[in-house]
Amino acid sequence: MLFNSLQFLIFFPIVIAIYYVVPPKWRYVWLFLTSYYFYMCWNVRYVLLLLFSTVVTYLSGYLLQRITDTDMDERRKTRRRKWCVAGSFFLNLGVLFFFKYFDFAVENINYVLGRLHITVLTPSFDLLLPVGISFYTFQALSYTMDVYRKEVRAERNFIRYALFVSFFPQLVAGPIERSKNLLRQVDEEHRFEEARFVDGVYLMIWGYFLKLVVADRIALYVDRVYGGQEIDTFNGWYIVVATLLFAFQLYCDFAGYSTIAVGAAKMLGFDLMDNFQSPYFSRSIGEFWRRWHISLSSWFRDYLYIPLGGNRKGRARKYFNLLVVFLVSGLWHGAEWTFVIWGLIHAVYQIVGDLTKNIRRRAESALGIRTDSGVWGAVQTVFTFLLWDLSLLFFRADNMAHVRQLAGAVAGNSNPWILFNTGVSDGVIGRKSFTVLMVSLLLLLIVDYCKYKGICIRRIIQKQDFWFRALVLAVSVCVIVTIGVWGPKYTDTNFIYFQF
Numbered sequence: 213m214l215f216n217s218l219q220f221l222i223f224f225p226i227v228i229a230i231y232y233v234v235p236p237k238w239r240y241v242w243l244f245l246t247s248y249y250f251y252m253c254w255n256v257r258y259v260l261l262l263l264f265s266t267v268v269t270y271l272s273g274y275l276l277q278r279i280t281d282t283d284m285d286e287r288r289k290t291r292r293r294k295w296c297v298a299g300s301f302f303l304n305l306g307v308l309f310f311f312k313y314f315d316f317a318v319e320n321i322n323y324v325l326g327r328l329h330i331t332v333l334t335p336s337f338d339l340l341l342p343v344g345i346s347f348y349t350f351q352a353l354s355y356t357m358d359v360y361r362k363e364v365r366a367e368r369n370f371i372r373y374a375l376f377v378s379f380f381p382q383l384v385a386g387p388i389e390r391s392k393n394l395l396r397q398v399d400e401e402h403r404f405e406e407a408r409f410v411d412g413v414y415l416m417i418w419g420y421f422l423k424l425v426v427a428d429r430i431a432l433y434v435d436r437v438y439g440g441q442e443i444d445t446f447n448g449w450y451i452v453v454a455t456l457l458f459a460f461q462l463y464c465d466f467a468g469y470s471t472i473a474v475g476a477a478k479m480l481g482f483d484l485m486d487n488f489q490s491p492y493f494s495r496s497i498g499e500f501w502r503r504w505h506i507s508l509s510s511w512f513r514d515y516l517y518i519p520l521g522g523n524r525k526g527r528a529r530k531y532f533n534l535l536v537v538f539l540v541s542g543l544w545h546g547a548e549w550t551f552v553i554w555g556l557i558h559a560v561y562q563i564v565g566d567l568t569k570n571i572r573r574r575a576e577s578a579l580g581i582r583t584d585s586g587v588w589g590a591v592q593t594v595f596t597f598l599l600w601d602l603s604l605l606f607f608r609a610d611n612m613a614h615v616r617q618l619a620g621a622v623a624g625n626s627n628p629w630i631l632f633n634t635g636v637s638d639g640v641i642g643r644k645s646f647t648v649l650m651v652s653l654l655l656l657l658i659v660d661y662c663k664y665k666g667i668c669i670r671r672i673i674q675k676q677d678f679w680f681r682a683l684v685l686a687v688s689v690c691v692i693v694t695i696g697v698w699g700p701k702y703t704d705t706n707f708i709y710f711q712f
Contacts, residue, residue, distance in 0.1 A: 213253040214706065215472045216423055223250070224476065231480060236401045243379065243480070244371050250380035251344075258342040261311075265304050266377045269352040270370055272300035273359040277366035293360055300356040308349050311342055316547035343710050344384030346544055350511055352377050355391040357515055364391050372398050381476040385469045385709045387487040387507035394482070402481025407674065410681075414670045415475030417688045418659075422468030423707070424696030426652045430461035432641045432697065433649075438608060438618070451622050458608050459601045460653060463492065465708045466505070490664035492657075495592040497561040497599060508544070512537050531566075535559045545607070546711065550615060554606040561599055648695055 213220050227246050234242050252259050275296045279289055309317075322332050355376070358364045367373040376395040382388075437454035470487035477484045487506050494500035501509050517537045523530040535556070542555020576583055609615040641649075662669055673684055 213250050215469065216420070219253070228479060232404050236403075239402065240372055240375055240398055244375040247375060247378040247380040247383060251378060251383060254343045254384075255340065258340075258345075261307060261342050261345065262348060262378060263374075264307065265349055265352045266374050268303045269300055269356050269377070270367070270373050272296050272356045273366035273373075274368075276356070276359045280362065297356055297360050301353060304349050304353055308345060311345060313543070313547045341711065347386050347388055348377055348383060350508075351388050351390075354388070354511060354515065355395070358391045364395065367391075367395060379477070379482075381473040381480075381482075382470075382484055385466070385473075385707055386505075387470055387473065387485050388511055389484060389507070393485065397482050400481075405481070408481065409479050410674065411670060412475040412478035413685070414673065415478060416472050417475075417685070417692070419468045419471030419473075419475060420692050420696070421652075421688070422464040422471060422656070424692055426649070426656060427461050427465035427468055428697035429641075429645060429649050429652070430457045430464070432645070434458045434461055434608070436641075448622055451618055455605055455608070456601055457649075458604055459492075459597070460656070462604065462607070462708060463488070464656065469707045469709065490660040492597055493593055493661060493664040494596050495589060496596055497558065497565060500596055500600060501558070501562075508541070512541060516540065527566075531563045534562055538562075548610075549612055550606040550609050553612075554603050557603045557606070561603075652695075 213223060223246075227242075231239055231242055248259060248262075251262055276293055279292045279296070282289070325332050355364075355373075359366050367376070373395070375398050376389075376391065379389075379394065379398075434454045434457055437450050438458075467488045474484045474486065485507055489503040489506065491500050491503040494503055517533055520533040520536060521529050522533060538555040538559035539552060540555070541558075542551040542553070545551045545554070581588055605618065606615060609618060659669060673681060
């Protein structure tokens, strides 16, 4: 069930209406049932995988707590607790590997053996990647680690825990919540609060704007240019513009989902973490990753980077840890070498940035550059964005052959003059649609800049009188309905991160 579908627009009001009618002590049961129904709308069979991950991590948490509470000596406790964690990770990551990486691994093993002139029979599995499997697997595993680290006590109520893993607003594309935040809220009683409810409505409307007006309109451009079928027509600077636009498509698509999820959860009385904090105003790649997909970045920091040693064991070890984290992050996004290279690029960005930090500081001092000036900050922001956008060529391309094709098309026909006429828009999606897109992007940048500066536009709107707030809501809905990419010929488009 997609957020941008008629089915969800019927489903969600029903969920809310019944949620606030049901006695508070049974509300978590209602949310559990609706969350499983939500997931079964994708594929009924794959709900068994969600249930499997839930049962395994629930039992691992229960056993970890039992061992912790016993009187046995600490060495035996530690050994048994580690075995519980290992078992939980092995079973969960084993399922994830089979559905997401098995074919990729076999393909590469066969390639290597083929170079050695060894013929191998390739097993064939026609498997559909279960939507959201990477997200709910990581969320469930974080619970195992939190119980192991004694940061939370194991949840005894299985339904409450199952709701933590399957909470429908963030189930299939995050944000990846921690047990310290979401599981705690499952145990709380949530009463209807008008201010919180209205705030959630504003968030959902903004999320729909990002998805339907911005991301899906950009998709019309990017999908046609990157499609490959018209590479002779849309080459050179068309690909450059499409790559620049894809950065905003990816952001608006994913941030749109996260914002809708946060808004929907808020209307139900839950607070989810903010997954994006104006990432395109970052002044360095390091800052960018503290603002982009925060739930995943912090997951890798807390459960992989720091356990590997973080930056506590010298510079060489720090760089090795960064390489591991970003290579794993690349693989998390997809079973393709393009994602591995994309992750490697970002590891190199951070390593080079750290190695040249002192040199850059001396150069700035020698040149008399005021590092706190707005102009220098703008230069750093643009440079960071261009580094990010360059890496997205690998993120968006289907495979390495597609990367080479696109790179060759850019190098073979680089006519910059199309940027100064209407050719770059008219030949792809039309001038009117392109103009709407540019205005929408300008609005996005204004809102994100306000957020970057700590200005919350929602709070400002909520302080106004009723008629002003009603007008804002009405105009917002009308804008989404009239210029959003949907209608009779529109088919509900998946969110990009569903494939991960």
